[in-house]
Amino acid sequence: MKPGDTITVMAKTLSRHGDGVAHHGDYEIHVGGLLPGETGDVELDYVSKQRPRAHGNAVRRRNTHPGRRAAPCSHHGRCNGCPLMEMDLSSQHELKRQELAREYDLEIDRLVVLEEGDGLHYRWSAKRVVDGEAGALVLGSYMRGTHNVADMSGCLVDHPDIVRCAQELVEQANAMRVEPYDELGEHGDLRYVWFKTDGRGQVLLTLITSEPTSPSVRALAERLTVPAGVAWGVNSTRGNDLRGTSLRPIRGSQSLTLDIAGVEFHCGPLGFLQPNPTAIAMAYHDLVHVPAGGVPHGRVALDLYAGAGVTTALLRERFAQVLPCESYPESARQLGIEPQLVEEFLARILGNPRGPARHPDLVVANPPRGGLGPTVCSQLNQLHGSRLHLMSCNPRSLRDDLNRLTGPDGAYRLIRTRAFDTLPQTAHIELVAWLVGK
Structure with missing residues (x-):
């Protein structure tokens, strides 16, 4: 088996990245574009030399999972954030029950889900990688296995407060020609951003640069009207850790007041907030x-x-x-x-x-x-x-x-x-x- 070969397999499970997982002889095949129970013709693009595993993409499906749907998000396929979006919610729930029992031997008494909602607009906390170029900045996430960034503008699982804040940030940063940080060249200004909301219109924004000096962060913060508060963090380390350190307040409130399970608590710029x-x-x-x-x-x-x-x-x-x-x-x-x-x-x-x-x-x-x-x-x-x-x-x-x-x-x-x-x-x-x- 080698890259470029085409084989026919049936996916039995999904990986945590959303690829169908099938077997072909002694090999485990990870297939983009196949859901469990679907059989497809798969063109291989990678075959491991260290272990019996290969990766590929379905060039043709021979049957269709009953829960398959067209992904509602236009970014699906480039952004890796919602790997199950091509399944309806009831099929997602059934898959999760099966995976817990089959892969981890965990028998659950039930799967608890929200009674209302379409599984969208639920995230109250979101981190983004800054990419693009001065005047054409984008906020997104790394495509799996690369340093390429998928644009996540208008993300469907983000709370609307976060979507509004992200849109304004991009508009103002582009108007100022803020330079995104280049991870490979290790130069530039704005590196990551972190949004948190209380779900009631208040957004706390943390801007993260690679250096403790920035030519644009303070001026950018003053131009933003959506966030209730803006903080500035620094992350000069290599790798994909999006959390900043050396935090300093720039303007506005530096804490959100939230209520979870009837308990009121406060969350600051670097505090963990359940998504x-x-x-x-x-x-x-x-x-x-x-x-x-x-x-x-x-x-x-x-x-x-x-x-x-x-x-x-x-x-x-x-x-x-x-x-x-x-x-x-x-x-x-x-x-x-x-x-x-x-x-x-x-x-x-x-x-x-x-x-x-x-x-x-x-x-x-x-x-x-x-x-x-x-x-x-x-x-x-x-x-x-x-x-x-x-x-x-x-x-x-x-x-x-x-x-x-x-x-x-x-x-x-x-x-x-x-x-x-x-x-x-x-x-x-x-x-x-x-x-x-x-």
Whole structure:
């Protein structure tokens, strides 16, 4: 098998990038343009020499998935942000259920979705790469595997507030002939932008440059009328990390006031904001409840990876003492605690066998995509709390963590797992798992 060959295969699953995944002999074939169940003639454009994998595109489909639709977004095919957009929502939901069971051995009791909506205009937080040239600047995202940028103007999954702000930013930056940063040549001015909205017309905009000096950022900020506040960050590192540092306010409000699951909190320019707060509120609600809907209560609860403090506030309604742990400085400040790694936090608790936190009634954990990992799982097994509720955005890392927590050396038993469709049009899924001590 070599590039240029044409083979006929049937896709059985979808990759997280939205390619159909098929098999041909010993090879795994990733096919752009095929949905699960569709058979197509595929022209190969890449064959790996390190492992049995190849990539190609369908030049002809021999049958059609019943949920296939024309993608509503004109950018689809260049932008990689919504790989499932050629499937209707009900088919997306069924695919996600099947993938969780088949690929990760995660059986869910149900997939929770918003009762209303078309799966569009839900993102309250969006990052963009700045590309183009002075006078013809565009905001977009990297095409997979390249430094080419796909234009995302008028993005259909962004909240309308963000779309308005992005349109004005492009218009004013082009009028000023702001120079986009060239990633390959490592020169230029404006590099990334980050939009956040409260969903009620207030937008917080962070402009990110590669250098701590900029010929245009302050003047550009003064010309913008849509954002309620503008901040300036610097990211001089190589790679695709779009978060800036060395933050400085330029004008207006530097914080948004938001409400998730009935908890009010504030989010600054670099603070993490869930892209779909409406859907994530349902996951947070279930995270601090039991599967049937009851509310656990008791003396002590631990809130690991507490973020902006939504779960901490919800837990404080039912527990006499709630101890949050968060390593990101801005979020830790909102919680009124010092930034600390979960490993250090749990080590201190385990080192004090007579402390009130040594035998918690409930541990809640919402780790980043990499999951808890071996060290934290080992510490939680030593802690042996009465209940352990986990939230995860990565089914693979959740599966690995559950194996560590419920296996022969684990201290817990899995009760139930539930999924939440927080990012329609993508393969992303949020999961909540409920465990009890053995």
